[in-house]
Amino acid sequence: MDIIIYEVTKCPRCGAYTCEREFDYDLNCFDIYNVLHEFVASVYPDSIEDMKECRKALKDGECPLCDNWEDGLGHTLGHGTN
Ligand SMILES: [Zn+2]
Numbered sequence: 001m002d003i004i005i006y007e008v009t010k011c012p013r014c015g016a017y018t019c020e021r022e023f024d025y026d027l028n029c030f031d032i033y034n035v036l037h038e039f040v041a042s043v044y045p046d047s048i049e050d051m052k053e054c055r056k057a058l059k060d061g062e063c064p065l066c067d068n069w070e071d072g073l074g075h076t077l078g079h080g081t082n
Pocket residue numbers: 011012013014015016063064065066067
């Protein structure tokens with residue numbers, strides 16, 4: 001199965017990359033890589049609405065690490081993650 005990456009957002013503050021990718025049918029998840037391109041964590045939205053919120057937040061300049069997002073699995077992300 002091909003993995004389709006939809007959008008990559010780079011954080012202007014810490015340089016982290018957030019990559020939206022296919023996860024579960026219409027639901028996408030977000031993989032986060034640090035400035036060294038090392039994988040840090042994935043964020044799994046609960047719903048399409050939640051996913052859209054994430055997209056919008058990224059577009060507005062939010063960063064899963066700088067802004068301490070929940071990963072959807074009960075963990076809070078941050079620069080101490082990983
Ligand atoms: Zn950041």
